[in-house]
Amino acid sequence: xxxxxxxxxxxxxxxxxxxxxxxxxxxxxxxxxxxxxxxxxxxxxxxxxxxxxxxxxxxxxxxxxxxxxxxxxxxxxxxxxxxxxxxxxxxxxxxxxxxxxxxxxxxxxxxxx
Amino acid sequence: xxxxxxxxxxxxxxxxxxxxxxxxxxxxxxxxxxxxxxxxxxxxxxxxxxxxxxxxxxxxxxxxxxxxxxxxxxxxxxxxxxxxxxxxxxxxxxxxxxxxxxxxxxxxxxxxxxxxxxx
Numbered sequence: 341x342x343x344x345x346x347x348x349x350x351x352x353x354x355x356x357x358x359x360x361x362x363x364x365x366x367x368x369x370x371x372x373x374x375x376x377x378x379x380x381x382x383x384x385x386x387x388x389x390x391x392x393x394x395x396x397x398x399x400x401x402x403x404x405x406x407x408x409x410x411x412x413x414x415x416x417x418x419x420x421x422x423x424x425x426x427x428x429x430x431x432x433x434x435x436x437x438x439x440x441x442x443x444x445x446x447x448x449x450x451x452x453x
Numbered sequence: 454x455x456x457x458x459x460x461x462x463x464x465x466x467x468x469x470x471x472x473x474x475x476x477x478x479x480x481x482x483x484x485x486x487x488x489x490x491x492x493x494x495x496x497x498x499x500x501x502x503x504x505x506x507x508x509x510x511x512x513x514x515x516x517x518x519x520x521x522x523x524x525x526x527x528x529x530x531x532x533x534x535x536x537x538x539x540x541x542x543x544x545x546x547x548x549x550x551x552x553x554x555x556x557x558x559x560x561x562x563x564x565x566x567x568x569x570x571x572x
Binding site: 382391443 | 457486488493495497501506509511512556557561562565566
């Protein structure tokens with residue numbers, strides 16, 4: 341069974357700092373990897389989707405990379421803002437995992453004004 | 454609609470009661486997923502539909518859980534004889550990969566979830 345791990349579990353940074361969130365997975369035979377944001381009491385908002393054939397995706401201040409062979413992905417957030425405070429979840433999809441996404445337990449980010 | 458809609462947003466059920474949770478996917482989306490998210494955890498897969506066909510129900514925790522999508526659009530997750538351990542947020546997601554089946558273009562769009570509390 342696919343295991344997804346996110347490190348760190350929680351992170352607190354001052355506003356303006358650049359930061360990196362890490363995601364690792366045990367089975368590299370995936371179709372894609374998706375990063376989500378979850379605000380307290382809310383659903384999941386899709387941030388970036390990286391297909392298995394891609395190395396990275398960018399959206400605004402966010403950049404996600406994928407190294408499928410080593411089972412790792414990172415989410416880089418530039419110039420963090422208080423509004424970035426949320427839980428960030430990564431999910432790997434398809435391939436050997438079947439018709440589903442496997443999620444990590446998330447990184448809780450707090451950006452201090 | 455513009456996004457995935459779930460109802461109710463909150464449900465309190467007495468232990469032993471049956472509940473039904475509804476998911477309206479994004480119009481035209483072929484794939485539909487149900488997930489269960491316990492407090493402080495990542496979402497855990499329950500079941501997957503492609504149109505009206507339930508292709509994977511391996512994540513349903515017991516035979517008290519049942520999901521259907523009879524016309525390939527709206528889906529209902531039913532939990533019979535609820536127990537306290539069923540308390541969680543139930544999330545629905547939909548996707549529309551161009552090829553119609555789960556592939557590298559499958560991007561999931563989630564609803565707000567239904568928070569179920571069993572007392």
